[in-house]
Structure formats: C-alpha cells, structure tokens
Amino acid sequence: MNSAISCQNIIKTYSTDGQLVTALNGINIEIGLGELMMLVGPSGCGKTTLISIIAGILNQDSGQCLLFGENFQALTNTQQLRFRAHNIGFVFQAYNLLPALNAIENVSVPLIITGTKRAVAEQKAKEILEQMGLSDRMKALPAQLSGGQQQRVAIARALVHSPRLIVCDEPTSALDHKSGHIIMSLLKSIALQHDRALVIVTHDARIFGFADRIAEMDDGHIIKISTTASAEAN
Amino acid sequence: MNHIALKMLMGDKGKYLGIIMGLTFASLIMTQQPAIFVGLMARTYSFISDVALPDIWVMDSKVQFIDDIKPMQETELYRVRGISGVDWAMPMYKGLLKVRLADGAFQTCNVIGLDDATLIGGPATMLTGTLADLRQSDAVIVDIEGAKDKLSKPSPILGQKNIPLQLGDSLELNDHRGIIVGIAKVTRTFQSQPVIYTTYSRAKTYAPRERRLLSFILVKAKPNQDPYQLIARIKATTGLAAYTQQGFKELTYNYFMKNTGIPINFGITISLGFIIGTAIAGQTFYNFTLENIRQFGVLKAMGASNAQLLKMILLQAVLVGSIGYGLGVGLAALFGFAMRHSIMAFKLPWQLLVFSGVGVGFICIIAALISILKVIRLEPAIVFKN
Known part of the structure; x- marks a missing residue:
C-alpha cells in the first residue's frame, strides 16, 4: 500500500493562560492510498489538532509530516496554499457552507479558488451534486436544506476538485442514524478511491464499521491502531 | 471570488x-x-459676484471686507478716471440705512447707490419693472425677499399674513420718500438684510450727512489692459486699495474665515x-x-x-x-x-x-x-x- 500520509514524531503544544499544553506528543501514523482511517478518542485527546496538521492548516512544533511524499511544512506559504487548494477536501461537523451561496455555488467554491472559471466550476458542481442525489436541490440555500442534505453538499464541495486527501471532522455527529449511514456510504463509495485517502475524526461508534483502520487517541498519543473486520474481509 | x-x-x-x-x-x-x-x-461675497461688469474694485486701503465700508472723498473718483488704462470708473454707495415701514417699525436695509447715468452695479435679474426706472423721481428697487418678508406691509385684516411690497408702494428712508419702481432678484447676502437699489445721488440724500460718502469705485479696464498692472497703477497713484472681483471676494472670504x-x-x-x-x-x-x-x-x-x-x-x-x-x-x-x-x-x-x-x-x-x-x-x- 502506497503511503498518502506519513507523520513521524509529531509534537504540538499550545499556550493556554500562560501554561503550555501538549496536544500531540510524538505521534506516528501512516495512512495509505485508498484507505479510510478513523481517528477516535475522548474530547481533548488531540484528534482535531492531528487532523489540522494532516490537512496542512496547522503547523507542528516538531516532527515531520509527508503528504503524498511532500514535506508540507518545508513548502512556502504560497506553495502550501496551492497544495491545499488542489489536494485536500474538507468536510466539517457544522457543514460550514457559505449561507449566502446556493448548493451549486457552494460546491463550486474550491474550483473557483484554484482559478477555474465560474461557468465551468458550476457545471462540475452540478454533476457532482447529481451524483449525491441532490438534483432537485441545486438552487437551494443551506438554510433551506436538511442536515443530511447540507452534509451531502459539503461532501460534494470536498470532492469537486478531485483532491487526493479528504479530511472529515465528525461528519455524522449532527445527523440521525439513517442520514449518517447515507453520508458514510456516499463517502465510502464516491470519495474513497485507490488514489485517495480519507481521514475521519469521529466519536460516532455507529460508523466505525466503515473504516479500514481506526486509530485510538488519548492524551496526545495514538494508543492503538486496529484494522476493522470489514477491512480484514476485504 | x-x-x-x-x-x-x-x-x-x-x-x-x-x-x-x-x-x-x-x-x-x-x-x-x-x-x-x-x-x-x-x-x-455674493454682492461682489452680483456686480459682474467691472474688472476692478477700488476702495479705501483699510477696507477688510465688502461690508466694512470706509468712505472715500468724491475726488478719488476723478483721480481714478484719470489713470491710464481705465476705460471707465463709476461711483457706488453702499451702506446700512434704517427704513421706516408702514406700521412705524424700522428695518435696517442695505442701500446701494448706482451711478446716475449708467446704473452700473445694478441687479442682474429684474422680476418687475426695469433698472432704467430708477431714473424716475424718488425711485428705488427692492429685492424680492425683502419685499415679501422684512419690508412687507401689515395686512389690514388682523391675523392675516403681511402683504408683499408692490410697484408704487413707498418707503421712508431717513425722512425721504422712496417709491418702488422695481422688484429684483439678488443673491442672498451674509447679513440677509433687504437690499434697496437707487441712484448714487439719491443714496447720498438718504445717507446721514458725512463729508465722505463714496464707498467703492467700479473700474473697467481698457481692452487688452492687464488688470493687475492697472491695479498696481491705481494703488501707486491714489494710495487706495484695488482688487479684481476675485481678489475682493478672497479678501472678504478670508476676513470671515479669520475673524469669525x-x-x-x-x-x-x-x-x-x-x-x-x-x-x-x-x-x-x-x-x-x-x-x-x-x-x-x-x-x-x-x-x-x-x-x-x-x-x-x-x-x-x-x-x-x-x-x-x-x-x-x-x-x-x-x-x-x-x-x-x-x-x-x-x-x-x-x-x-x-x-x-x-x-x-x-x-x-x-x-x-x-x-x-x-x-x-x-x-x-x-x-x-x-
């Protein structure tokens, strides 16, 4: 299995009220292409910090993180932005759709950021929204969509520019069981391909079965990485 | 984006x-x-703007702004007329005089006396009558705002609005009669007093007796005469102050800026x-x-x-x-x-x-x-x- 992400001895500390808090304390993790990795653990264990570093939106204090063989922290700011814009898709717990934009416009944002013309971007957005089963809701604003529909729009947005890494932060925690299941099925079937990796931070035990591997974190460490039954069956 | x-x-x-x-x-x-x-x-400086014809305003050297009247001797007019480059020079009286109204009240008015022959310096817009009507006996022209408001006559019916002055109505200026022969539109001035136009010689009879009554000399430069050179000659010859219209406006403007x-x-x-x-x-x-x-x-x-x-x-x-x-x-x-x-x-x-x-x-x-x-x-x- 080729490595999509390879993080070695990652340390990250924060200063809170003058006190140093170690969020990540020597994290080592490898995520392969075509793999769905879940990061699980109690609140404050460092999951979000790790996913932020993996996604290149937070710099570690020490250690090295290679994204598709690229040492992200060694890149210049502009290179980091370009890398992120082309290679990483985000799905958030609170969807984080732009409320003034309709579904098509929201989905086309990552393409517009990379300089794609609006008409082309919106055409691509339409195609992916159709794949997500939202053909009839393309012109709807986020406030006019249900939670499940908003998350599907968010997934479409994360996929529209064909990124190689998709990071998801609690993608199902605001959804009911059925909607959560639909979202995970879509993520697994559409988002996960042999040349992509999927990293999901979650508390939601109902979706653990979708993972290939689960990394359990506690107190800034990865305490266990396990392969799921479905992955073993595959 | x-x-x-x-x-x-x-x-x-x-x-x-x-x-x-x-x-x-x-x-x-x-x-x-x-x-x-x-x-x-x-x-x-609206009054200066309204008097558009002359190129140069001549006045006492101590004048600080348009309403700061320091009268000159009449002989100054003849001295200015004798300076080379002067096409014509006309006298102007400008002063605040009390007008007795029909109800016995007094109203201070800005009285402008224009050269009897040419009437240079008169209002540009006549609403009723003509400027030439000033040549009639006891004739005065009043501005429309003054006619409608501060100089208006009380209504014979109690509680009714005042009646605006009309042609033929009379005013009393310093015990002299003035007959209204025209209503003019003038630009509002800073003091907002009613403006009364009459001839220079008649204005002198309205004004309190003084040895000097000439407020300004309005000068037109001969064609192709540089006004600034002419101003320099007027100053050198007479010792008076002389300004272009723009220069006099600036003098007045600067006075109000500095002193108010x-x-x-x-x-x-x-x-x-x-x-x-x-x-x-x-x-x-x-x-x-x-x-x-x-x-x-x-x-x-x-x-x-x-x-x-x-x-x-x-x-x-x-x-x-x-x-x-x-x-x-x-x-x-x-x-x-x-x-x-x-x-x-x-x-x-x-x-x-x-x-x-x-x-x-x-x-x-x-x-x-x-x-x-x-x-x-x-x-x-x-x-x-x-």
Whole structure:
C-alpha cells in the first residue's frame, strides 16, 4: 500500500493562560492510498489538532509530516496554499457552507479558488451534486436544506476538485442514524478511491464499521491502531 | 471570488442595508454640513459676484471686507478716471440705512447707490419693472425677499399674513420718500438684510450727512489692459486699495474665515460627523467581517490566499462605499434642492463632492484594513472548532 500520509514524531503544544499544553506528543501514523482511517478518542485527546496538521492548516512544533511524499511544512506559504487548494477536501461537523451561496455555488467554491472559471466550476458542481442525489436541490440555500442534505453538499464541495486527501471532522455527529449511514456510504463509495485517502475524526461508534483502520487517541498519543473486520474481509 | 464576495455581502439583507445606511449617513453629514458652510461663506461675497461688469474694485486701503465700508472723498473718483488704462470708473454707495415701514417699525436695509447715468452695479435679474426706472423721481428697487418678508406691509385684516411690497408702494428712508419702481432678484447676502437699489445721488440724500460718502469705485479696464498692472497703477497713484472681483471676494472670504467662529463651529460639526460616520460605518463593516470570520476561515482552509480574501474584502468595501457615498451625496443634493427657496445657505461645488468622496473612501479603507488584518491573522484551523 502506497503511503498518502506519513507523520513521524509529531509534537504540538499550545499556550493556554500562560501554561503550555501538549496536544500531540510524538505521534506516528501512516495512512495509505485508498484507505479510510478513523481517528477516535475522548474530547481533548488531540484528534482535531492531528487532523489540522494532516490537512496542512496547522503547523507542528516538531516532527515531520509527508503528504503524498511532500514535506508540507518545508513548502512556502504560497506553495502550501496551492497544495491545499488542489489536494485536500474538507468536510466539517457544522457543514460550514457559505449561507449566502446556493448548493451549486457552494460546491463550486474550491474550483473557483484554484482559478477555474465560474461557468465551468458550476457545471462540475452540478454533476457532482447529481451524483449525491441532490438534483432537485441545486438552487437551494443551506438554510433551506436538511442536515443530511447540507452534509451531502459539503461532501460534494470536498470532492469537486478531485483532491487526493479528504479530511472529515465528525461528519455524522449532527445527523440521525439513517442520514449518517447515507453520508458514510456516499463517502465510502464516491470519495474513497485507490488514489485517495480519507481521514475521519469521529466519536460516532455507529460508523466505525466503515473504516479500514481506526486509530485510538488519548492524551496526545495514538494508543492503538486496529484494522476493522470489514477491512480484514476485504 | 468576486461573485462569492458580493453574495456574502448581500446575503444578509439586514446587515447589508445597515452598512449602507451607516455609510450613507457618513457621506450625508460630510457633504451636507460642508455644503451649508460653503453656501454661508459664499454669501459673504455674493454682492461682489452680483456686480459682474467691472474688472476692478477700488476702495479705501483699510477696507477688510465688502461690508466694512470706509468712505472715500468724491475726488478719488476723478483721480481714478484719470489713470491710464481705465476705460471707465463709476461711483457706488453702499451702506446700512434704517427704513421706516408702514406700521412705524424700522428695518435696517442695505442701500446701494448706482451711478446716475449708467446704473452700473445694478441687479442682474429684474422680476418687475426695469433698472432704467430708477431714473424716475424718488425711485428705488427692492429685492424680492425683502419685499415679501422684512419690508412687507401689515395686512389690514388682523391675523392675516403681511402683504408683499408692490410697484408704487413707498418707503421712508431717513425722512425721504422712496417709491418702488422695481422688484429684483439678488443673491442672498451674509447679513440677509433687504437690499434697496437707487441712484448714487439719491443714496447720498438718504445717507446721514458725512463729508465722505463714496464707498467703492467700479473700474473697467481698457481692452487688452492687464488688470493687475492697472491695479498696481491705481494703488501707486491714489494710495487706495484695488482688487479684481476675485481678489475682493478672497479678501472678504478670508476676513470671515479669520475673524469669525464660523470655520471652527462648522469644522467641529464636520469633524464630529466624520468621526461618527467612521465609527458607525467602520464598526458595521468590521462586525460584518467578524460575523463572517468562520466563512473566511473555511475559504482559507480550502486554499484561498490572503490576496484573494483581501480582494474580496476590498471589493465589498468599495461597493458599499460607492453606494453609501452615492446615496449620501444624493440626499445632500436633495436637501439643497428642497431648501433652495429658503433662507438656508447651501452650495455643492464639485470640490465638495471630491472631499466627501475622499472621506467615505477613507472610512471604507480604514474599515477594510481592520477587517483585512483580522482575516490575515486568522488561523484556518478555526474551521474545526465548534
């Protein structure tokens, strides 16, 4: 299995009220292409910090993180932005759709950021929204969509520019069981391909079965990485 | 990205209107108050503007402004007429005289005495009668505002409005009769006194007996005569002061600027308006950015550069600034139009539009800069915080 992400001895500390808090304390993790990795653990264990570093939106204090063989922290700011814009898709717990934009416009944002013309971007957005089963809701604003529909729009947005890494932060925690299941099925079937990796931070035990591997974190460490039954069956 | 910026700006209609209103208010106050100030200051020299024909105004060397009359001897007129380069020179009387009204009350009026033969310096717009009618016996011309208001006759019916002066009505100036032969439209002056035009010789009979009664000498330069050279000759020959029309306006304007509290009072009002406008518009725009900070964070996380976000914020600022400026200036102009027949002074030259435009632009730049700093410092990792 080729490595999509390879993080070695990652340390990250924060200063809170003058006190140093170690969020990540020597994290080592490898995520392969075509793999769905879940990061699980109690609140404050460092999951979000790790996913932020993996996604290149937070710099570690020490250690090295290679994204598709690229040492992200060694890149210049502009290179980091370009890398992120082309290679990483985000799905958030609170969807984080732009409320003034309709579904098509929201989905086309990552393409517009990379300089794609609006008409082309919106055409691509339409195609992916159709794949997500939202053909009839393309012109709807986020406030006019249900939670499940908003998350599907968010997934479409994360996929529209064909990124190689998709990071998801609690993608199902605001959804009911059925909607959560639909979202995970879509993520697994559409988002996960042999040349992509999927990293999901979650508390939601109902979706653990979708993972290939689960990394359990506690107190800034990865305490266990396990392969799921479905992955073993595959 | 422009499309996204505009959608973000206009997505919440209430907030969008709030920002526009703030900037409209700032623009309005930065245009309307200075326009009143400019209008008021223009009134200080409006009489000079109305007397358009002469090239040069000659007066006593101690005169500081148009209403600061220091009379000269009549012989000065002949001395000026004798200077080379003078095409013609005419006398003008200008003074404040008390007029006795029909009800026995007194009203101070600005009496202008024009050269008997040429009537040079008379009002440009006659509403009733003609300027030549001044040659009739005891003839006077009054301005329309004075005729309708301060010089009007009491109505014979108690409680009714006063009756405006009409042709044929008479006034009593210093125990002399004046018969109204014309009603003229003149530009309002700073003192807002009624203006009465008559001939120079008749004005001298109205004025209290003094040895010197010549207020100004109005001079026309010969064709191709440089007025500044002529001014220098007049000064050298007579020892009097001489100014072009523009020069005399500036003398008057500068006197009021230096010696009255008007600039300070208006300066304070305009400064306060500017500060309040900046505070309102800046705060509203900054709040708008703060409320959208998560959205900017999402864009940043997705790879949007600071330059792209900066352009978005600038576009938003320029758009709201332009709309607010347009509305504010439009409202100020509407205010001026609505007040055009009132006593309110209002003048909106293009320079003032540039001034308020620069002011609103400054407000928008400050608001945008504060917002931009916030967005530049923004850690995209906030998108994972709930």
